[in-house]
Amino acid sequence: MSIFEAILLTVITASTPLVIAALGELVAERSGVLNLGVEGMMIMGAVAAFASAQISGSPYIGLLGGIVAGALFSLLFGFLTLTLVANQVATGLALTILGLGVSGMLGEGYVGVPGVRLAPIVIPYLSDIPLIGSVLFRQDLTFYLSLALLFGVSWFLFRSRTGLKLRAIGDSHGSAHALGIRVIRTRYLAVMFGGACAGLAGAQLSLVYTPQWVENMSSGRGWITLALVVFASWRPWRVFAGGYLFGAVTILQLHAQAFGVGIPAQFLSMLPYAATIVVLVIISHNRRTTLINTPASLGKPFVPER
């Protein structure tokens, strides 16, 4: 295996959770709901995935457990902000704190327990192609799911009728409501989709990235996803590119340190953040298109008139 190939594989593992969680959050935000609880949903997904994989012995049940946990946890957020019309920012922050705490409690018995790794799926013939084979066709399910999500979310938002309605709600929930679109129901579904994706991202952390459970193991990745969505101006391909850029620079700076390039380590550690923001801001510099893509009702409460 060449060093280039090795680096690519590490980058994919590092970027996949960011991309998955960010695509989920993107759909929720496109519907006008700002859920700052990604970190909390992710860590709940991580602990649930680890626990269900341990109990069942199957990492696939683990993945499912992570997805379900993330979705259920986001339902709590949905109930508070959509039904009870609580402040979305405060509720999202609370969700993160709650998630970090609850996951720590639930996972206490799993600390130090060797994890179950989600094995790669080897696609026959295609995986034998040099370089591309091992990078694209010998990956675990979460990588394939991240690609499916990328295509699925892009198609859904911009090519499907339901996606159009969802974006309409995000832009002006009042008008959408007047047109007879069911604002609250759609938002519930969007929030749960975001939760499921965050849960899946968490499952990737505890089943693929580092197959173990440690409290707080998401270490701020949920917050990075939130930033990715905004800096990518709510567009799926840019979120994907941003996630991979962040992952790539993170890994490359580690290699650069080991090669001894003579650049201060603190500067290198800052690079992933700086590079991702700069690149995404540059590709989103057109104010008009950015404005069009920003959900105008983002974070605003919706109370239907009766």
Place this chain on the structure above:
Amino acid sequence: MKKLAFAFAASAAAVLSVGSSAQAADKTKVCFVYVGSHTDGGYSQAHDLGRQQIQKEFGDKIDTPYLENVPEGPDAERAIERLARSGCKLIFTTSFGFMDATVKVAAKFPNVKFEHGTGYKSGPNLATYNSRFYEGRYILGQIAAKTSKNHGAAYIASFPIPEVVMGINAFEQGARSIDPDFKLKVIWVNTWFDPGKEADAAKAMVDQGVDVLTQHTDTTAPMQVAEERGIHAFGQASDMIAAGPKAQLTAIVDTWGNYYSKRVHALLDGTWKSEQSWDGLKDGILKMADYTNMPDDVKKMAQDTEAKIKSGELHPFTGPINKQDGTPWLKAGEKADDGTLLGMNFYVEGVDDKLPK
């Protein structure tokens, strides 16, 4: 944003754990602040084992609330102050980065006793305590030099503070005592606790051909990578054999319990004084985990070195030692003094890295 959330989390955690133990007014409160989670499998867990030991020993006499996942920096000050206000009589702040926060809070609460782990600033009511980790790391270096097939190892490091730099130097000294050509690569991850990033760093080093890993970060992620990739690694702070049954050569195990017990005795007797304690292998504040996955002669060598350090026959920093750039630091036979070690801001010869300033 991340900081903000952790601040919220820290304050929320403070309210919860302090609140839950407030009813026991007649017990002496001995409080702890951890930088990571009490079950991180590494550094903070080692401190928590110490806490559990004294809780068991003193039983009903003391109460030992703790705050975990407290970020280093301004948030730490708030967390420590909250503990001081809640009636803690003795507060152990266990991470280097809590130093300035502890100094500030200690000045505000002259009647509360503070002990800061691994730092160098003290005061009338602020003691410091530390462990001579470098003694263990010297042994690791020797084992690495015997184990590595390509005369080198990689050191996953957190922050360029004296404690970490001292560890790197001790490892290299140990390695060079066996193999003068030994090159130590250092990779900085700028975090104590991020399993993903620690694993990424470990993978990067393995991909570059490193066959022995050591770490000064807090989770078992690098050990797990070593196990998967079939190389060797050293555990940090706790015995990490469960994460690397075939990979772990040994581990430096922090055993703070006896020190904590000694200090709580002093507190209850009224004999507590501000001291600067720096114990080592001989005092049992750190132990070496079982020497595993190595040939018998290497094991024998490691045990001999351990015995020599315990008896005082061997000091890991004994001259002649040159600094990284080749300028002399210690003359033949000269031993490094504690002050220089605690403020160490330079590499010794053989470290293959540029020290971040």
